[in-house]
Amino acid sequence: MPTPVSSIPNLGPATEAAFAKAGVHSAEDLRAMGPDEGYRRLLASGVAPHFIGYYVLVMGLQGRPWNDCQGEEKAALRRRFDALKAEMKGKGRSELEAALDMLGVVERRR
Template sequence: MASDLTTIPNIGPATARALAEAGIPDAARLRALGAHEAYRALLAAGARPHFIPYYVLHMALQGRPWNDCKGEEKRALRAQYDALLAETGGGAMTAFEAALDQIGLPRPRPVRAK
């Protein structure tokens, strides 16, 4: 059975797979948890922390475009995100990764040995 997670705006197949792997198999469970706790589950499942997916989940559950997060709302979400990382230990990153995260650029993916 295909997940209905992709019926939520801003959630594509890759995010739906990551959510399912984190124990959030459907839209009802995601809505029940909320964006903050869903992101906590993603971190616990091994997702690399990054602020953009955090606020995209918030916008998705509000039915808003992902890039609608601005100003004071974005600053407030950033504070919540930083607190979550501090709480979960998910904030362990290099200075370079932190700088990329601060300006909203994706971090380079690790090169896997063949």
């Protein structure tokens, strides 16, 4: 039986729901793909990029507290985040598509 995404430290029900919308339904799947691919999938599903969300994910997958990231490690994660954000720019849903999807007006991408 799959383990919920919210079983990963630092990740709660809202993050689990966002990953479900992005097609990631278990902690095992998220661990196997790693933080960068997991975050790519969130961005592609229409989640707005946010550095804290990214590094919380990285720390959680390492089994570390969300606020354990400091100094050069945090700066390196910021560079990875910025590269992911640039790579995915224009590849996710538009704000209008996300709003219409939320209202049930357009079909969800699978």
